[in-house]
Amino acid sequence: MLPPIDTVRLHETPEGVDLALRVAGPAPRAIAYLLDVVVRFAVLLVVLPLGAFAGFGTGLILLAVFGLEWLYPVVFEVRSGATPGKRIMGLMVVHDDGTPVRLPASLIRNLLRTVDFLPMLYGVGLVSMLVDRDFRRLGDLAAGTLVVYADTPPAKPTIPQVVPQAPPAGLSVEAQQAILAFAERGHAVSEARRIELAEILAGSVGRRGEAAVAQVNAWAAWLARGAPDGRG
Amino acid sequence: MRLDAVGARLRPRRLWEGVDLGFALGREWFLSLWILWWITALPVALLLAVLTGGRPDLWLVAVWWCKPLFEAPLQSWAGRALLGERPEPAERFGIIRAALTRHILPLLLWRRLGLRRSFLMPVTLLEGLSGARARRRRAVLSHGIGVPSWLTLICYHFEAILWGGVLLALVFLIPEELPRLDLTAAVTESDSPVYWFSAAIYLLAFSVIAPFYVCAGFGLYLTRRTELEAWDLEVAFRRARNEQDAAARGSARLTLAALLAVGLVLSLPSPVAEAFAPRDAVLDPVLENGLDPGEAQVIIREILADDEFGSTQEVTLWLPLERDPTEPMDGWIWPSDLGALAVTLAEILKWSLLALAFAGLVWLAFKVIQGVAQTRPRWRRSRSGSQGEGDRPSVQLEPLGAERLPDDIAASVRRLIDKGEHRAALGLLYRASLAELARQGVAIPAGSTEGDCLALAVQSLPAPRVGLMTRVTAHWSRVAYAHRQTSGAELMSLLDDWCRARDLPTGPTRDPGAPDDA
Numbered sequence: 001m002l003p004p005i006d007t008v009r010l011h012e013t014p015e016g017v018d019l020a021l022r023v024a025g026p027a028p029r030a031i032a033y034l035l036d037v038v039v040r041f042a043v044l045l046v047v048l049p050l051g052a053f054a055g056f057g058t059g060l061i062l063l064a065v066f067g068l069e070w071l072y073p074v075v076f077e078v079r080s081g082a083t084p085g086k087r088i089m090g091l092m093v094v095h096d097d098g099t100p101v102r103l104p105a106s107l108i109r110n111l112l113r114t115v116d117f118l119p120m121l122y123g124v125g126l127v128s129m130l131v132d133r134d135f136r137r138l139g140d141l142a143a144g145t146l147v148v149y150a151d152t153p154p155a156k157p158t159i160p161q162v163v164p165q166a167p168p169a170g171l172s173v174e175a176q177q178a179i180l181a182f183a184e185r186g187h188a189v190s191e192a193r194r195i196e197l198a199e200i201l202a203g204s205v206g207r208r209g210e211a212a213v214a215q216v217n218a219w220a221a222w223l224a225r226g227a228p229d230g231r232g
Numbered sequence: 233m234r235l236d237a238v239g240a241r242l243r244p245r246r247l248w249e250g251v252d253l254g255f256a257l258g259r260e261w262f263l264s265l266w267i268l269w270w271i272t273a274l275p276v277a278l279l280l281a282v283l284t285g286g287r288p289d290l291w292l293v294a295v296w297w298c299k300p301l302f303e304a305p306l307q308s309w310a311g312r313a314l315l316g317e318r319p320e321p322a323e324r325f326g327i328i329r330a331a332l333t334r335h336i337l338p339l340l341l342w343r344r345l346g347l348r349r350s351f352l353m354p355v356t357l358l359e360g361l362s363g364a365r366a367r368r369r370r371a372v373l374s375h376g377i378g379v380p381s382w383l384t385l386i387c388y389h390f391e392a393i394l395w396g397g398v399l400l401a402l403v404f405l406i407p408e409e410l411p412r413l414d415l416t417a418a419v420t421e422s423d424s425p426v427y428w429f430s431a432a433i434y435l436l437a438f439s440v441i442a443p444f445y446v447c448a449g450f451g452l453y454l455t456r457r458t459e460l461e462a463w464d465l466e467v468a469f470r471r472a473r474n475e476q477d478a479a480a481r482g483s484a485r486l487t488l489a490a491l492l493a494v495g496l497v498l499s500l501p502s503p504v505a506e507a508f509a510p511r512d513a514v515l516d517p518v519l520e521n522g523l524d525p526g527e528a529q530v531i532i533r534e535i536l537a538d539d540e541f542g543s544t545q546e547v548t549l550w551l552p553l554e555r556d557p558t559e560p561m562d563g564w565i566w567p568s569d570l571g572a573l574a575v576t577l578a579e580i581l582k583w584s585l586l587a588l589a590f591a592g593l594v595w596l597a598f599k600v601i602q603g604v605a606q607t608r609p610r611w612r613r614s615r616s617g618s619q620g621e622g623d624r625p626s627v628q629l630e631p632l633g634a635e636r637l638p639d640d641i642a643a644s645v646r647r648l649i650d651k652g653e654h655r656a657a658l659g660l661l662y663r664a665s666l667a668e669l670a671r672q673g674v675a676i677p678a679g680s681t682e683g684d685c686l687a688l689a690v691q692s693l694p695a696p697r698v699g700l701m702t703r704v705t706a707h708w709s710r711v712a713y714a715h716r717q718t719s720g721a722e723l724m725s726l727l728d729d730w731c732r733a734r735d736l737p738t739g740p741t742r743d744p745g746a747p748d749d750a
Contacts, residue, residue: 004238004239004240004241005239005240005241005253005256005257005260006240006241006253006256007249007252007253007256008241022245022249023252024248024249024252025251025252025255025256026255026386026390027248027251027252027255027382027383027386027448028248028251028252030386030389030390031382031386089248090246090248118397118401119396119397119400119401119404120393120396120397120400121393121396121397122393123393123394123396123397123398123400123401124397126390126393126394126397127394130255130258130259130440130444131259133256133259135252135255149246149248149249168476170475170476170479171472171476172471172472172475174468174471174472175468175469175471175472175475177468178464178465178468178469178472181462181464181465181468182462182465182469185244185462185465186462188459188460188462189460189461189462190460190461193461193462197462197465197466197469200466200469200470200473201469201472201473203473204473204476204477
């Protein structure tokens with residue numbers, strides 16, 4: 001069977017750790033671009049009154065247009081990894097090994113915007129993103145960068161405080177993680193569904209209904225505690 | 233739905249990530265979905281072309297309105313492919329027939345303009361809901377989220393970008409000699425044939441974006457259901473349950489091992505018969521009576537020391553030889569005195585090499601010192617040589633200017649002429665001229681030829697002097713290189729001119745120092 005389709009790209013570090021990069025596709029990036037266009041336009045509106053100073057003012061406006069077109073993304077990407085639009089969408093630019101993007105790569109990917117923009121409104125970039133498995137436009141391919149979802153620090157998980165019970169032996173790591181996730185996220189699903197889920201697992205020890213939910217929560221408490229003294 | 237065979241990774245994600253998952257699915261299945269789209273769309277499009285009476289603008293709007301009709305089979309196909317049963321090409325018509333039921337009529341009528349079309353289509357097509365239940369379900373699914381509407385808007389724009397991109401690319405890339413595409417007509421004049429062309433390209437753009445749009449909506453739907461119903465947990469739980477059931481039904485050997493471990497906990501000898509005792513009965517004494525911690529620690533350590541626990545690994549690694557110097561080298565094949573001899577030989581070799589290196593160093597130092605000492609005298613000698621022999625063509629300036637020239641040059645020259653040493657006389661005259669040049673601050677580089685000196689003189693001396701200098705140089709060159717002697721009379725006239733130029737007394741009247749010097 002084929003590996004399940006996902007938008008996660010794993011990058012293995014020399015230490016053998018897999019970094020999971022969640023690449024972002026054309027839709028959120030289009031919205032991010034739209035937001036950036038709005039920001040740029042707003043800045044331009046602020047600068048526009050300089051036109052009152054005849055030639056000098058026009059020069060300043062042209063400089064501002066140039067800076068906004070070519071340097072605006074570079075400055076923000078090098079400083080914090082994301083332009084304001086990307087930040088709002090929770091995206092950021094990284095090298096394809098997951099390290100923060102630096103000046104050379106950022107310059108390359110933003111200079112090549114002109115190519116991606118062809119023939120109009122990022123037609124080439126759109127096709128490139130649809131074809132490439134990491135949703136990279138040509139600029140990303142040339143610079144070796146990815147646009148990924150920025151990791152937000154996870155909220156401290158809370159699980160129900162119940163008397164811990166040892167789960168059945170031989171549970172795989174994935175199953176243990178699922179038990180913990182059930183305890184953390186169980187309150188978000190409807191009660192009937194919660195019972196249905198719990199019965200899948202706790203049915204093997206003959207628990208039904210609310211008892212099954214309680215059983216899985218007890219296992220989760222045991223797993224979360226890490227069983228320091230080794231006794232269930 | 234059999235969720236455990238699902239072909240995409242289900243996990244809680246942001247809604248936009250769900251859209252991206254959909255785009256990834258769309259790319260994975262693009263060709264199948266694209267073909268499926270055309271199978272449905274092409275006949276409908278042709279039929280609509282007839283019905284709209286050959287008006288391309290109406291035709292395009294009609295095709296656009298019928299988009300849900302083409303998307304429904306895609307949705308059914310994606311639903312089946314996600315569950316691991318990717319439909320064969322032969323099943324396409326079956327899928328299309330199954331998808332186009334009366335349930336999608338609302339999608340073509342009053343729900344056509346709804347912006348959440350692809351997100352909510354699975355409710356109709358995959359869950360098979362209709363009426364009030366479907367309405368309730370849709371309300372629950374789309375409660376509080378705006379991404380599905382954004383998705384539809386974005387995909388409209390992607391279509392427009394593709395359409396405009398292809399048209400513009402054609403305009404840009406068709407050479408000027410060929411008939412050009414009239415862009416204005418292609419976009420605005422609905423009765424021109426170019427408009428048909430442009431509408432066909434729009435249809436192509438529909439077909440390219442449709443698989444992504446349907447899959448993105450589907451991905452969003454999966455994400456939403458994962459969020460609301462914890463589908464990922466169901467998958468994990470079912471998998472764990474299956475594994476456990478398999479383990480319970482598993483081979484006797486596994487059970488035996490597990491029970492053996494229980495026997496060991498009790499620090500009993502572990503005969504197989506005891507190990508097969510019912511599990512509860514064996515465990516009871518431990519649970520009821522309890523052990524005091526110290527005793528338990530001992531037992532635990534004994535048990536952990538057993539081979540049953542842990543595993544044996546064969547590790548190959550390189551270790552330094554001198555790691556354990558006290559250990560005698562049993563494997564050493566040489567006798568010990570031979571070894572000692574070898575060590576002695578090595579010592580001798582080492583010291584001789586060192587001595588050799590030292591000797592080499594001394595020799596090198598000697599050569600260097602010698603080289604320095606040789607270079608310096610040779611240089612000096614060459615200089616003094618040039619002074620001794622007035623006829624050497626290479627002229628050193630410093631002795632010319634400062635020391636060795638006689639005080640009264642004219643008298644000396646005259647004396648030399650009288651002695652008949654014309655060559656020496658001319659040499660002295662020439663050297664005196666050069667020295668004068670040097671005294672005037674003209675830097676004459678080493679290795680300059682007579683010509684070079686003359687050129688320098690031309691630059692820095694007044695014109696009459698230059699003429700004199702030219703004459704002296706010409707005579708000197710003739711003597712030095714061509715060995716053609718200058719006559720005494722010529723020399724005397726040259727000397728007279730030379731003296732006259734310097735306001736010195738001419739003629740042989742005054743020759744005071746000559747008898748003394750001689």
